Amino acid sequence: MDKDRKRVFPAEYESLAAIDRFVSDAAEEAGFDNGAVYQVRLAVDEACSNIINHAYGGEGRGEIECSCQAQDDDLTVILRDQGAPFDPDSVPPPDLSDDIEERSGGGLGLYFMRELMDEVDFEFRSDAGNVLKLVKRKRDAGREATQGQPTGRVPDPERPADQA
Numbered sequence: 001m002d003k004d005r006k007r008v009f010p011a012e013y014e015s016l017a018a019i020d021r022f023v024s025d026a027a028e029e030a031g032f033d034n035g036a037v038y039q040v041r042l043a044v045d046e047a048c049s050n051i052i053n054h055a056y057g058g059e060g061r062g063e064i065e066c067s068c069q070a071q072d073d074d075l076t077v078i079l080r081d082q083g084a085p086f087d088p089d090s091v092p093p094p095d096l097s098d099d100i101e102e103r104s105g106g107g108l109g110l111y112f113m114r115e116l117m118d119e120v121d122f123e124f125r126s127d128a129g130n131v132l133k134l135v136k137r138k139r140d141a142g143r144e145a146t147q148g149q150p151t152g153r154v155p156d157p158e159r160p161a162d163q164a
Contacts, residue, residue, distance in 0.1 A: 003029065006067040011052050011081065012059045019048055019066055023077055026068035030075045032138065039116040040075065040136050046109040047079055047132055055083025055130055074118070074137045082129040088122045 009015040027037040065080040119135035
């Protein structure tokens, strides 16, 4: 099954619900279970919020192109924007050691995207702007569980993965 869809949305918070429906429909049609659909939705929502906040510096300053490509064993979501270039290596890993009540807000978007999705790739191209590729694989696609595989929960950085 190969199915592609693409839409362009205004880079506004009001658009997040429509983007959510767009990727949710694609994930459901691709045969993902409710948990995986939720993970895709959450990762895309976080990415689009970051595009609005950081790439464009606020609402109404550009567009977000969203394409979904469903194949037999995975769904690829590609988000493109023409905002400020983004280098994910410039974002330090979050410090999760503080109690949640003591943490400052924000700073977990990239972390959540990487935990929820099987692949997260960023690229800046002068002809296409920022390109974010998010891939979610089906669990029954013959893939064995691996360390780093999304679990749907936030891992404890103090606990080894084999004890989580």
